[in-house]
Amino acid sequence: DAGVTQSPTHLIKTRGQQVTLRCSPKSGHDTVSWYQQALGQGPQFIFQYYEEEERQRGNFPDRFSGHQFPNYSSELNVNALLLGDSALYLCASSLGQIQETQYFGPGTRLLVL
Amino acid sequence: AQSVTQLGSHVSVSEGALVLLRCNYSSSVPPYLFWYVQYPNQGLQLLLKYTTGATLVKGINGFEAEFKKSETSFHLTKPSAHMSDAAEYFCAVINQAGTALIFGKGTTLSVSS
Numbered sequence: 001d002a003g004v005t006q007s008p009t010h011l012i013k014t015r016g017q018q019v020t021l022r023c024s025p026k027s028g029h030d031t032v033s034w035y036q037q038a039l040g041q042g043p044q045f046i047f048q049y050y051e052e053e054e055r056q057r058g059n060f061p062d063r064f065s066g067h068q069f070p071n072y073s074s075e076l077n078v079n080a081l082l083l084g085d086s087a088l089y090l091c092a093s094s095l096g097q098i099q100e101t102q103y104f105g106p107g108t109r110l111l112v113l
Numbered sequence: 114a115q116s117v118t119q120l121g122s123h124v125s126v127s128e129g130a131l132v133l134l135r136c137n138y139s140s141s142v143p144p145y146l147f148w149y150v151q152y153p154n155q156g157l158q159l160l161l162k163y164t165t166g167a168t169l170v171k172g173i174n175g176f177e178a179e180f181k182k183s184e185t186s187f188h189l190t191k192p193s194a195h196m197s198d199a200a201e202y203f204c205a206v207i208n209q210a211g212t213a214l215i216f217g218k219g220t221t222l223s224v225s226s
Contacts, residue, residue: 004156033212033213033214035214040218040219041218041219042203042205042216042217042218042219043157043203043214043216044216045208045213045214045215048212048213055212056210056212056213058213090156090157092157092214098210098211098212099145099164099207099211101147101159101162102214103159104149104156104157104158105156106155106156107155107156
Protein backbone atom coordinates (compact mmCIF):
# COMPACT_ATOMS: atom_id res chain seq x y z
CA ASP A 1 0.00 0.00 0.00
CA ALA A 2 1.69 3.16 -1.23
CA GLY A 3 1.77 6.04 1.16
CA VAL A 4 1.68 9.73 0.30
CA THR A 5 4.26 10.64 -2.33
CA GLN A 6 5.59 14.06 -3.25
CA SER A 7 7.77 15.41 -6.01
CA PRO A 8 10.30 16.80 -6.38
CA THR A 9 12.21 16.14 -3.15
CA HIS A 10 14.29 19.29 -3.40
CA LEU A 11 14.02 22.44 -5.47
CA ILE A 12 16.04 25.65 -5.82
CA LYS A 13 14.44 28.77 -7.29
CA THR A 14 15.21 32.47 -7.42
CA ARG A 15 13.06 35.34 -6.20
CA GLY A 16 10.17 36.17 -8.51
CA GLN A 17 9.99 32.74 -10.10
CA GLN A 18 7.06 30.36 -9.95
CA VAL A 19 7.07 26.79 -8.63
CA THR A 20 4.77 23.78 -8.81
CA LEU A 21 4.87 20.97 -6.26
CA ARG A 22 3.05 17.67 -6.69
CA CYS A 23 1.39 15.19 -4.34
CA SER A 24 -0.22 11.78 -4.74
CA PRO A 25 -2.42 10.75 -1.82
CA LYS A 26 -2.42 7.47 0.03
CA SER A 27 -4.43 4.78 -1.71
CA GLY A 28 -8.13 5.19 -0.93
CA HIS A 29 -7.83 8.79 0.24
CA ASP A 30 -9.67 11.58 -1.55
CA THR A 31 -8.66 14.68 0.42
CA VAL A 32 -5.35 16.49 0.20
CA SER A 33 -4.02 19.18 2.52
CA TRP A 34 -0.88 21.27 2.11
CA TYR A 35 1.29 22.62 4.90
CA GLN A 36 4.36 24.88 5.01
CA GLN A 37 7.04 24.11 7.59
CA ALA A 38 9.66 26.82 8.05
CA LEU A 39 12.96 25.85 9.64
CA GLY A 40 12.56 25.19 13.34
CA GLN A 41 8.79 25.65 13.29
CA GLY A 42 5.71 23.48 13.26
CA PRO A 43 3.80 23.02 10.01
CA GLN A 44 1.25 25.68 9.06
CA PHE A 45 -1.90 24.89 7.11
CA ILE A 46 -2.07 26.35 3.60
CA PHE A 47 -5.26 24.82 2.18
CA GLN A 48 -7.25 21.62 1.71
CA TYR A 49 -8.74 20.15 -1.45
CA TYR A 50 -11.73 17.83 -1.60
CA GLU A 51 -13.75 16.86 -4.68
CA GLU A 52 -11.44 19.03 -6.79
CA GLU A 53 -12.33 22.18 -4.88
CA GLU A 54 -10.59 24.19 -2.19
CA ARG A 55 -12.52 23.36 0.97
CA GLN A 56 -10.63 25.57 3.40
CA ARG A 57 -7.71 27.95 3.31
CA GLY A 58 -5.24 29.06 5.94
CA ASN A 59 -3.66 32.48 6.33
CA PHE A 60 -1.61 32.48 3.12
CA PRO A 61 -1.64 35.05 0.30
CA ASP A 62 -3.18 34.47 -3.12
CA ARG A 63 0.31 33.76 -4.49
CA PHE A 64 -0.33 30.28 -3.13
CA SER A 65 -2.80 28.35 -5.22
CA GLY A 66 -3.62 24.73 -5.79
CA HIS A 67 -5.46 22.18 -7.80
CA GLN A 68 -6.85 18.70 -7.32
CA PHE A 69 -7.24 16.30 -10.20
CA PRO A 70 -9.95 13.63 -10.73
CA ASN A 71 -7.51 10.95 -9.52
CA TYR A 72 -7.22 12.94 -6.23
CA SER A 73 -3.62 13.97 -6.81
CA SER A 74 -2.85 17.61 -6.17
CA GLU A 75 -0.53 20.46 -7.08
CA LEU A 76 0.61 23.45 -5.06
CA ASN A 77 1.64 26.51 -7.05
CA VAL A 78 3.50 29.47 -5.65
CA ASN A 79 3.94 32.60 -7.78
CA ALA A 80 6.35 35.51 -7.37
CA LEU A 81 8.55 33.61 -4.94
CA LEU A 82 9.98 35.44 -1.94
CA LEU A 83 12.98 34.49 0.16
CA GLY A 84 10.55 33.78 2.99
CA ASP A 85 8.88 31.04 0.97
CA SER A 86 11.91 28.82 1.60
CA ALA A 87 10.53 25.91 3.62
CA LEU A 88 9.57 22.26 3.65
CA TYR A 89 6.20 21.82 1.94
CA LEU A 90 4.23 18.88 3.26
CA CYS A 91 1.28 17.19 1.67
CA ALA A 92 -1.16 15.19 3.80
CA SER A 93 -4.00 12.95 2.67
CA SER A 94 -7.14 11.75 4.43
CA LEU A 95 -10.62 10.46 3.75
CA GLY A 96 -13.37 12.88 2.79
CA GLN A 97 -15.03 13.18 6.14
CA ILE A 98 -13.80 15.96 8.34
CA GLN A 99 -11.73 15.18 11.40
CA GLU A 100 -10.19 12.14 9.78
CA THR A 101 -6.53 11.42 10.47
CA GLN A 102 -4.09 13.05 8.05
CA TYR A 103 -1.11 11.06 6.76
CA PHE A 104 1.91 13.02 5.60
CA GLY A 105 4.31 12.64 2.72
CA PRO A 106 8.09 13.17 2.96
CA GLY A 107 7.84 16.76 1.79
CA THR A 108 9.46 18.98 -0.83
CA ARG A 109 12.24 21.24 0.39
CA LEU A 110 12.16 24.56 -1.46
CA LEU A 111 15.04 27.01 -1.32
CA VAL A 112 14.51 30.48 -2.74
CA LEU A 113 17.68 32.46 -3.48
CA ALA B 114 -9.74 29.48 18.56
CA GLN B 115 -7.71 26.31 18.74
CA SER B 116 -4.04 26.42 19.73
CA VAL B 117 -1.30 24.20 21.08
CA THR B 118 1.62 24.99 23.35
CA GLN B 119 4.52 22.61 23.70
CA LEU B 120 6.52 23.28 26.85
CA GLY B 121 10.24 22.86 26.31
CA SER B 122 11.73 23.18 22.86
CA HIS B 123 14.44 20.66 23.74
CA VAL B 124 14.34 17.63 26.05
CA SER B 125 17.38 15.46 26.76
CA VAL B 126 17.20 12.02 28.39
CA SER B 127 19.48 9.06 28.86
CA GLU B 128 18.80 5.76 27.14
CA GLY B 129 16.39 3.77 29.32
CA ALA B 130 15.01 6.85 31.09
CA LEU B 131 11.41 8.05 31.09
CA VAL B 132 10.42 10.33 28.23
CA LEU B 133 7.89 13.09 29.00
CA LEU B 134 6.98 15.66 26.35
CA ARG B 135 4.45 18.27 27.42
CA CYS B 136 1.54 19.64 25.40
CA ASN B 137 -1.26 21.97 26.46
CA TYR B 138 -4.11 22.89 24.19
CA SER B 139 -6.86 25.45 23.85
CA SER B 140 -10.05 24.51 22.06
CA SER B 141 -13.56 25.94 21.84
CA VAL B 142 -14.97 22.50 20.94
CA PRO B 143 -14.19 18.99 22.18
CA PRO B 144 -10.64 18.52 20.90
CA TYR B 145 -9.19 15.95 18.59
CA LEU B 146 -5.51 15.73 19.56
CA PHE B 147 -2.52 14.20 17.82
CA TRP B 148 1.17 13.53 18.33
CA TYR B 149 3.41 13.27 15.29
CA VAL B 150 7.13 12.48 15.07
CA GLN B 151 9.53 13.84 12.46
CA TYR B 152 12.91 12.27 11.83
CA PRO B 153 15.61 14.38 10.13
CA ASN B 154 14.82 15.21 6.52
CA GLN B 155 11.54 13.30 6.62
CA GLY B 156 7.82 13.99 6.78
CA LEU B 157 5.59 13.54 9.82
CA GLN B 158 4.58 10.13 11.14
CA LEU B 159 1.49 9.71 13.30
CA LEU B 160 2.32 8.39 16.78
CA LEU B 161 -1.14 8.44 18.31
CA LYS B 162 -4.41 10.34 18.42
CA TYR B 163 -7.25 11.10 20.82
CA THR B 164 -10.75 11.63 19.51
CA THR B 165 -13.30 10.42 22.07
CA GLY B 166 -13.54 7.65 24.64
CA ALA B 167 -10.62 6.32 26.63
CA THR B 168 -8.40 9.14 27.82
CA LEU B 169 -5.22 7.04 27.86
CA VAL B 170 -4.15 6.50 24.28
CA LYS B 171 -1.50 4.01 23.22
CA GLY B 172 0.49 4.59 20.08
CA ILE B 173 3.34 3.12 18.11
CA ASN B 174 6.88 2.50 19.34
CA GLY B 175 5.78 2.24 22.98
CA PHE B 176 4.49 5.82 23.29
CA GLU B 177 1.29 6.78 25.04
CA ALA B 178 -0.52 9.98 25.94
CA GLU B 179 -3.22 10.90 28.42
CA PHE B 180 -5.98 13.41 27.68
CA LYS B 181 -6.73 15.49 30.80
CA LYS B 182 -9.59 17.86 30.17
CA SER B 183 -9.30 19.58 33.54
CA GLU B 184 -5.67 20.45 32.83
CA THR B 185 -6.14 20.96 29.05
CA SER B 186 -3.14 18.72 28.57
CA PHE B 187 -2.12 15.85 26.32
CA HIS B 188 1.40 14.91 27.44
CA LEU B 189 3.36 12.20 25.61
CA THR B 190 5.27 9.57 27.56
CA LYS B 191 7.42 6.51 27.03
CA PRO B 192 8.72 4.43 29.95
CA SER B 193 12.16 3.72 28.50
CA ALA B 194 13.89 5.81 25.86
CA HIS B 195 15.79 4.26 22.95
CA MET B 196 18.44 5.95 20.86
CA SER B 197 16.12 5.61 17.88
CA ASP B 198 13.56 7.88 19.61
CA ALA B 199 15.73 10.94 18.95
CA ALA B 200 13.61 13.15 16.70
CA GLU B 201 11.31 16.18 16.61
CA TYR B 202 7.88 15.70 18.17
CA PHE B 203 4.82 17.76 17.35
CA CYS B 204 1.55 18.02 19.22
CA ALA B 205 -1.47 19.11 17.17
CA VAL B 206 -5.15 19.86 17.59
CA ILE B 207 -7.68 19.82 14.79
CA ASN B 208 -9.29 23.14 13.91
CA GLN B 209 -12.93 23.97 14.58
CA ALA B 210 -13.95 23.10 11.02
CA GLY B 211 -12.30 19.71 11.38
CA THR B 212 -10.19 20.20 8.30
CA ALA B 213 -6.76 21.40 9.37
CA LEU B 214 -4.21 20.51 12.01
CA ILE B 215 -2.86 23.27 14.21
CA PHE B 216 0.63 22.36 15.36
CA GLY B 217 2.80 23.37 18.25
CA LYS B 218 6.33 24.55 17.64
CA GLY B 219 7.76 21.12 18.35
CA THR B 220 10.06 19.54 20.92
CA THR B 221 13.41 18.07 19.98
CA LEU B 222 14.14 14.89 21.90
CA SER B 223 17.79 13.92 22.35
CA VAL B 224 18.75 10.52 23.75
CA SER B 225 22.24 9.88 25.08
CA SER B 226 23.89 6.55 25.82
